[in-house]
Amino acid sequence: MSIATDPKTFRRVLGHYPTGVCVITAMQADGKPVGLTAGTFTSVSLDPPLVAFFPDRSSTSWPKIREAGHFCVNVLAEHQEPVCRAFASKAEDKFAGIPYRLSGKGRPILEDIVAWIDCDLYAVHEAGDHFIVLGEVHALDVEQPHKPLLFFQGGFGQFSPLLPAAG
Structure with a gap:
């Protein structure tokens, strides 16, 4: 195995790229x-509006979400x-103990989050030990003016912009 494909090195190096943390929910x-x-969540397309997340093949929750045919990104x-x-x-x-309400389409939106989508x-593709899941966005909103939870170098943290975003 080359150093470029060594799993520990791969995780260590890619851990230097901060990622947001989401909870994907469905009913x-x-x-x-x-x-x-x-x-691992990202925007993909504006037309049509698509987003993606990448569940592990070993996830026991992903098959249930896939079967539901819909999801909400929190x-x-x-x-x-x-x-x-x-x-x-x-x-x-x-x-258990986590408050939520339902979206207009009946999908769980967790309370006190930053935003929901x-x-x-839309589509599911195999990708090594994960799946690439594409979702077509039907509704979304910003909930609270909170800072997002981030994962970086094996730990959790937050982001504070240097300047307020225009908006």
Whole structure:
């Protein structure tokens, strides 16, 4: 194995790129909410409006979200590391003690987040030990003026802009 493909080196080097932390949620056919933590999320296209996240093949929550055919991206706030950890766990009820409401399309939106993006499943592609999941955005909004939760060099932190964003 070359050094470029050594998993420890790969993680160490790519850990120098900060990522936002999201919780992907959906409502199953039986009315039970399901969710997972995603540290890999991005916008993809404006026309049509598409976003993507990258669940691990070993995820037990991803197949339930895929079966639902829709999902809501919840951008976590700086103080929501416990929420991140809850949805990254193998707990049977990841929503225990975590307040949420439903979007107009009936998808779970977690409380006290930065923003949410409500999507229908657009496409899924295999990509090594993960999937690339594309969602077509149908509704989205900014919830709170919080700073986002970030993951960087193996730890959690926050971002403070040098100048206020125009908006």
